[in-house]
Amino acid sequence: MGNDLDVVVIGxxxxxxxxxxxxxxxxxxxxxxxxxxxxxxxWYWNRYPGARCDSESYYYCYAFSRELEQEWDWSERYPxxxxxxxxxxxVADRFDLRRSxxxxxxxVSAAHDGDRWVIDTEGGERWTCRWLVTAVGxxxxxxxxxxxxxxxxxxxxxHTGQWPHEGVDVTGRRVGVxxxxxxxxxxxxxxxxxxxxxxxxxxxxxxxxxxxNAPLSAEEAAxxxxxxxxxxxxxxxxxxxxxxxxxxxxxxxxxxxxRRALFERAWERGGLRFRAAVRDVLADPExxxxxxxxxxxxxxxxxxxxxxxxxxxxxxxxxxxxxxPIDTDYFETYNRANVSLVDVRADPIAQITPGxxxxxxxAEHPLDVLVFATGFDALSGPLLRLGLRGRDGLALTEAxxxxxxxxxxxxxxxxxxxxxxTGPGSPSVLTNMPTSIEQHVDWIADLLGHxxxxxxxxxxxxxxxxxxxxxxxxxxxxxxxxxxxxxxxLGANVPGKPRxxxxxxxxxxxxxxxxxxxxxxxYPGFALRAxxxxx
Ligand code: NA7
Numbered sequence: 226m227g228n229d230l231d232v233v234v235i236g237x238x239x240x241x242x243x244x245x246x247x248x249x250x251x252x253x254x255x256x257x258x259x260x261x262x263x264x265x266x267x268w269y270w271n272r273y274p275g276a277r278c279d280s281e282s283y284y285y286c287y288a289f290s291r292e293l294e295q296e297w298d299w300s301e302r303y304p305x306x307x308x309x310x311x312x313x314x315x316v317a318d319r320f321d322l323r324r325s326x327x328x329x330x331x332x333v334s335a336a337h338d339g340d341r342w343v344i345d346t347e348g349g350e351r352w353t354c355r356w357l358v359t360a361v362g363x364x365x366x367x368x369x370x371x372x373x374x375x376x377x378x379x380x381x382x383x384h385t386g387q388w389p390h391e392g393v394d395v396t397g398r399r400v401g402v403x404x405x406x407x408x409x410x411x412x413x414x415x416x417x418x419x420x421x422x423x424x425x426x427x428x429x430x431x432x433x434x435x436x437x438n439a440p441l442s443a444e445e446a447a448x449x450x451x452x453x454x455x456x457x458x459x460x461x462x463x464x465x466x467x468x469x470x471x472x473x474x475x476x477x478x479x480x481x482x483x484r485r486a487l488f489e490r491a492w493e494r495g496g497l498r499f500r501a502a503v504r505d506v507l508a509d510p511e512x513x514x515x516x517x518x519x520x521x522x523x524x525x526x527x528x529x530x531x532x533x534x535x536x537x538x539x540x541x542x543x544x545x546x547x548x549x550p551i552d553t554d555y556f557e558t559y560n561r562a563n564v565s566l567v568d569v570r571a572d573p574i575a576q577i578t579p580g581x582x583x584x585x586x587x588a589e590h591p592l593d594v595l596v597f598a599t600g601f602d603a604l605s606g607p608l609l610r611l612g613l614r615g616r617d618g619l620a621l622t623e624a625x626x627x628x629x630x631x632x633x634x635x636x637x638x639x640x641x642x643x644x645x646x647t648g649p650g651s652p653s654v655l656t657n658m659p660t661s662i663e664q665h666v667d668w669i670a671d672l673l674g675h676x677x678x679x680x681x682x683x684x685x686x687x688x689x690x691x692x693x694x695x696x697x698x699x700x701x702x703x704x705x706x707x708x709x710x711x712x713x714x715l716g717a718n719v720p721g722k723p724r725x726x727x728x729x730x731x732x733x734x735x736x737x738x739x740x741x742x743x744x745x746x747x748y749p750g751f752a753l754r755a756x757x758x759x760x
Contacts, residue, residue, distance in 0.1 A: 230254045232358060234360050235259075235332050240362070242317060251673075256327065258326075265313045273385035279303065288453075302437070302439050335612060337614065342356075357642060367386040372576065374579075379580060383594075385596065397421040398593040400416055401581065406550065410431065410555045414553060424582075467657050476503040477512060517544040528556050541711075546706050547714075548654070572585055604629065605625060605628075615637070616641060625723075627725075629725060632686075638689075641684040650697050652730075653728050654714070655730060660733065681754060682753070701726040
């Protein structure tokens with residue numbers, strides 16, 4: 226097939242693997258380029274202690290193959306990193322995908338030459354294709370804070386998203402963790418169990434719900450397998466791509482004891498489903514406050530030292546307006562003698578010294594290992610670092626200088642024949658990712674079939690893109706989500722990043738219907754042009 230293809234797919238995680246499978250099945254000459262030396266994407270890189278998915282295993286998986294659904298056995302309620310990676314490796318083998326992927330191949334630039342995409346790699350290879358599909362993930366561009374002195378740190382430091390494959394032995398060592406998002410909240414209890422001393426540097430106290438992870442019994446697994454048709458139907462009709470419906474209970478109408486009992490049941494069941502225990506949790510501030518208050522009371526019940534509990538208690542954003550973590554013994558960990566909590570909102574990190582962390586007050590925290598659980602340049606970051614150039618040399622960095630803008634999260638005006646799986650402006654991180662990914666890939670596959678049949682090129686029109694940007698903003702503004710001022714949904718975690726609400730908050734089912742309507746109407750939001758060939 227050589228290096229000239231119909232389609233190049235960048236990335237070999239959940240999105241890239243399915244794209245290759247789907248497009249190959251439609252007879253496209255398709256090839257994947259992957260920076261890592263294996264498949265897995267997020268689950269290849271995020272090998273930090275405690276790394277686990279917050280979606281439950283029976284639906285954090287592909288739905289495109291009934292056979293795959295029945296063959297694969299998950300061992301726990303929430304799948305751990307190693308198990309998800311094995312699953313994706315199995316998928317790559319089962320569908321014979323590896324022969325269509327070049328590993329250890331990092332894309333450094335991709336430019337449209339008026340006819341084709343020309344893609345250059347770090348290793349000096351060049352690939353060309355008619356259609357370029359990015360499957361680079363939403364959370365793959367690590368955000369390491371620019372703290373003075375890091376280069377001179379005498380111990381070892383790691384970002385959780387680039388964790389060494391051989392692991393990090395923290396036994397008996399003084400470990401610091403910066404960050405208490407989903408990642409920090411997963412890693413902290415596991416690190417604390419073997420570290421000599423663990424110091425957590427917290428900037429924002431976070432709401433967290435117990436995951437209640439447990440082995441999956443044979444009966445549970447068989448029940449899910451027997452029920453898959455119904456499970457998938459609920460997912461497709463849902464707001465978040467999860468197989469449960471949001472309760473219709475109006476908490477405000479309940480007497481205090483009944484409301485408390487309702488939240489207690491949701492707390493005992495655990496997981497992201499807590500959000501669905503009552504209606505309007507993300508729409509009505511009063512409803513949200515009942516949930517927020519309940520979680521605050523749980524923190525105070527769980528943490529022995531009231532002063533530590535107070536620092537751990539979130540007060541600056543409503544519950545679930547930042548991505549709500551789920552945990553295993555997170556708040557309990559602060560009762561251990563070898564764990565201390567440092568409030569870096571009150572006393573910020575000023576410097577990393579050779580021996581540890583120094584705060585603005587001058588307080589020193591000696592460390593052997595420093596862990597940055599500081600998140601990612603989300604959604605737009607992975608696309609911006611690809612060195613994309615569209616029509617007439619337009620750089621994506623320039624096109625997005627005021628913030629990321631797409632049509633449906635699937636394409637960018639000025640970038641012909643480029644399709645972005647779970648790009649900014651799609652529901653992506655607000656949903657169960659495999660569900661969104663499959664919907665995107667299927668939609669793109671249909672569009673590519675149409676373009677091939679009619680020999681067309683496609684790119685979103687600026688008008689459609691502007692309308693979509695307005696709609697994404699309106700959808701976010703109809704919720705409490707924009708109230709979390711420091712959220713990565715808004716780009717607020719990366720210094721200098723424009724503040725634009727990045728994911729589409731209008732719900733997966735509604736989004737899917739809009740995508741279907743776009744296709745049925747003949748893609749009116751795209752300029753479809755008879756194919757131009759370079760002279
Ligand atoms: P997040 O959710 O972005 O969390 C990052 C954490 O790191 C958060 O607590 C931040 O505090 C903190 N942070 C970031 N920079 C700093 C500096 N400079 N100093 C102190 N603290 C800092 O990333 P995660 O990896 O936990 O989760 C990402 C997603 O992965 C997750 O939501 C799931 O979808 C999977 P802040 O809140 O900004 O004050």
